[in-house]
Amino acid sequence: MHILRKASHVTPEDLHTLYAYPGDGTWVRANMIASIDGAAGLQGRSGDLAADGDRLVYRVLRDLSDVVVVGAHTALTEGYGQPDGPAFAVVSRYLDIPPDYAPIADPRTVVLTCSAAPTSRREALAAAGAQLVDCGTDTVEPAAIAAECERRGWPHILLEGGPRLLGSFVAADALDDLCLTTSPILLGGTASRPLDHDDELARGMVVAHLLTDEDGYLFARWVRATPTFG
Ligand SMILES: NC(=O)c1ccc[n+]([C@@H]2O[C@H](COP(=O)([O-])OP(=O)(O)OC[C@H]3O[C@@H](n4cnc5c(N)ncnc54)[C@H](OP(=O)(O)O)[C@@H]3O)[C@@H](O)[C@H]2O)c1
Incomplete structure (x- = not known):
């Protein structure tokens, strides 16, 4: 005890030490x-x-952190903007994201999706300036999300939810x-x-x-x- x-x-300063990423x-x-x-x-x-x-x-x-990762539902419900400092990754299988959602046009934002995502929504978001990366075939795979973040030089990953995205990482x-x-x-x-x-x-x-x-x-x-x- x-x-x-x-x-x-x-x-x-203590908080920075207590929460430091290990290596x-x-x-x-x-x-x-x-x-x-x-x-x-x-x-x-x-x-x-x-x-x-x-x-x-x-x-x-x-x-x-190097990158803040959130599910699309959380990004839209909580009104996420581009974070100050870390990069931003929005995770979505169906890409039901309004093309005028401002952070997607920022060069430090990436939309992590899968190859089964609807083509029309993919095209609409790309036309609005979004960078889209497939991290899986039928679903967005957590291991592929982590690998993509690492590839981009963002090894220290911070998931800010929501609960379903966290569930998929734990599973x-x-x-x-x-x-x-x-x-x-x-x-x-x-x-x-x-x-x-x-x-x-x-x-x-x-x-x-x-x-x-x-x-x-x-x-x-x-x-x-x-x-x-x-
Ligand atoms: N208490 C907290 O700390 C906390 C933190 C964040 C959010 N929240 C709350 O949680 C609520 C949202 O809950 P939620 O569970 O729906 O949020 P969520 O995790 O953001 O929802 C799942 C979202 O992630 C996308 N997704 C893509 N690939 C996924 C995968 N492999 N596994 C899971 N999701 C994937 C889904 O997009 P597609 O539909 O396009 O696949 C969906 O939009 C909001 O009310 C928010 O305020 C609470």
Whole structure:
């Protein structure tokens, strides 16, 4: 047993050390937030669960990453713009993304899709300036996403959701690290959990650290346990 360290006693430099990626190799980290009872959003948006401490950790994780990867649903629902600093990758099988969604025309954004994506949507997005890369045939494969990011010189990958995209990475054994903020609220309702997948996955994780702050938030960093079980 260990005593929690108050985040107020942890400097921003400490946070950079605590959340540092381990070396130069490819490493897939996810950053998610949930209520005490495990709801991944408040009225459909995760940002409304956050407060200052979470926003600080979020910024540190972005500073440390080379690329932010999100599912198309999350990018559109949460109104994602081009991140300051890291590159941006939007994952979509069906490419139901409006061509006027501003980040797709940015040279530091890539749309990761698969060869089965509808041709007309592919053409519309390409005409709007999007760079599209196939990472699979019938579905977008997490291992292929990681390989494409590595090929582009973005080994330090930060998944910001949503729950279905995280589920596909865990199912593919392609997640190394989960930074999970627990917001001090009981929500109820029907929101998804931070990981959404039809199958029981049962992958063991080991806590690397657990912080708290004056607002009562918990900031856990979980890393992949080896061997996995299930
Ligand atoms: N609590 C949190 O930390 C957190 C974080 C992010 C989002 N959210 C919330 O989660 C909700 C969205 O949930 P969601 O699960 O639908 O988000 P999501 O993971 O963004 O949705 C899946 C999206 O990813 C695309 N996708 C492409 N390849 C995929 C693959 N291999 N596996 C899974 N998805 C793939 C799908 O696009 P196609 O349909 O084109 O295939 C779909 O748009 C929003 O309300 C958002 O606010 C919560």
